[in-house]
Amino acid sequence: MSYFLTEEQQAVRDTARKFAQKEVRPRAVEIDHEDRVPEDLVARCAELNFFALFVSPRYGGLGADLTTTCLVLEEIAKESPAFAGLLNVEIVLCPGSVEMLGSEAQKQKYLVPSAKGERLLAWSQTEPAGAANVMAHQTRLTPDGQGYRLNGVKIFCTQGTAKNYLVMARTSRNGTEGYGCAIVEQGMPGFVVARYEDKLGWRGTNTGTVMFNDVFIPPENVLGDLLSGNHDLGVVNQASFLGHAATSLGCLEGMFERTLEYVKGRTLYGAPMTQVQPVAYWLAEIYAKIEACRSLLYTSARRLPTEGRRGFEEIGIDGLLGSLCKAHVGETAVQGTNTLLQMWGGAGIMDRTGVNRYLRDARTKIVAEGATEMHYAILSAALLGEAAFGIPSSTARA
Numbered sequence: 001m002s003y004f005l006t007e008e009q010q011a012v013r014d015t016a017r018k019f020a021q022k023e024v025r026p027r028a029v030e031i032d033h034e035d036r037v038p039e040d041l042v043a044r045c046a047e048l049n050f051f052a053l054f055v056s057p058r059y060g061g062l063g064a065d066l067t068t069t070c071l072v073l074e075e076i077a078k079e080s081p082a083f084a085g086l087l088n089v090e091i092v093l094c095p096g097s098v099e100m101l102g103s104e105a106q107k108q109k110y111l112v113p114s115a116k117g118e119r120l121l122a123w124s125q126t127e128p129a130g131a132a133n134v135m136a137h138q139t140r141l142t143p144d145g146q147g148y149r150l151n152g153v154k155i156f157c158t159q160g161t162a163k164n165y166l167v168m169a170r171t172s173r174n175g176t177e178g179y180g181c182a183i184v185e186q187g188m189p190g191f192v193v194a195r196y197e198d199k200l201g202w203r204g205t206n207t208g209t210v211m212f213n214d215v216f217i218p219p220e221n222v223l224g225d226l227l228s229g230n231h232d233l234g235v236v237n238q239a240s241f242l243g244h245a246a247t248s249l250g251c252l253e254g255m256f257e258r259t260l261e262y263v264k265g266r267t268l269y270g271a272p273m274t275q276v277q278p279v280a281y282w283l284a285e286i287y288a289k290i291e292a293c294r295s296l297l298y299t300s301a302r303r304l305p306t307e308g309r310r311g312f313e314e315i316g317i318d319g320l321l322g323s324l325c326k327a328h329v330g331e332t333a334v335q336g337t338n339t340l341l342q343m344w345g346g347a348g349i350m351d352r353t354g355v356n357r358y359l360r361d362a363r364t365k366i367v368a369e370g371a372t373e374m375h376y377a378i379l380s381a382a383l384l385g386e387a388a389f390g391i392p393s394s395t396a397r398a
Contacts, residue, residue, distance in 0.1 A: 046117020077250025178227025
């Protein structure tokens with residue numbers, strides 16, 4: 001892959017690879033078993049400027065492109081897909097949202113410290129009605145004097161060590177319904193973080209429910225347009241989906257590397273395991289899929305436009321490469337890690353070997369940040385010239 005990388009991109013990738021191998025690998029099983037956010041590793045990511053990757057230099061960032069950002073996430077995911085998944089939210093999705101929609105004051109207040117790894121951001125959208133079914137969401141932001149009141153419940157919020165939350169909510173203005181974003185700060189009266197969920201995979205990301213009971217939101221904490229704040233983040237969402245695809249690719253690669261080493265050193269039925277079919281065939285097939293996914297991901301990272309406030313239906317099919325990659329690479333990672341785990345036999349399902357987490361993390365990935373079916377719905381709507389989820393653009397932006 002290095003043939004199309006710049007020297008700077010290779011240098012950043014090598015830094016991420018060294019960090020992942022020397023500092024994340026020894027802690028990866030611990031992260032999974034203890035289901036604990038590794039705050040010292042988060043601090044190291046800040047020291048290495050990973051949180052500054054996708055932020056403009058004007059706000060203390062590196063201004064890196066999507067290719068560079070995906071390279072970092074891929075390398076870390078080889079060792080801990082769960083940790084990489086958490087980082088994507090705090091490196092791409094949240095800071096990208098503030099930079100695209102935020103006022104200058106909001107960028108200075110929230111983006112600058114986030115780029116330093118201080119007061120990180122979390123994303124809160126999903127409700128019991130689903131992530132994308134926003135017209136059925138119950139969380140509301142309603143006018144109250146000089147500001148607003150936020151009431152409702154969000155589930156499956158990937159929190160990590162975040163201190164500020166980007167909360168999507170139903171809104172209205174002059175009788176027109178919309179869906180916007182409020183910035184909620186930890187410590188605001190009425191804001192409650194419930195206990196974390198136990199999960200199949202992505203353990204260590206601190207996923208759970210957050211509740212809002214009459215939380216006062218000052219006008220300066222509304223991110224973007226009150227009615228279309230969420231809609232206008234279509235481009236940022238697509239960039240985030242690419243980041244998630246990079247973590248799925250890294251997940252599959254990490255499992256492949258461990259399995260290849262295991263198989264090459266094992267004898268089965270009196271012969272090297274590599275000579276017992278279909279083992280060698282499986283390895284070759286998965287290697288081909290890894291290379292195909294890598295090509296798709298990094299071609300998409302170079303092509304995806306990342307400028308402008310545009311919703312999904314305005315981006316067009318060429319701008320939906322993030323959804324395409326997340327769906328395809330994610331599903332391929334699940335299939336691939338499942339086949340690779342089979343080669344380990346009984347050892348693979350034992351926690352002591354530390355490899356079954358790759359399958360669990362891959363499986364979790366195709367639900368987190370929008371299930372595969374949601375992404376194919378977005379793609380099919382664009383192909384057929386229809387509005388995704390039956391919500392016409394005029395309603396989304398009214």
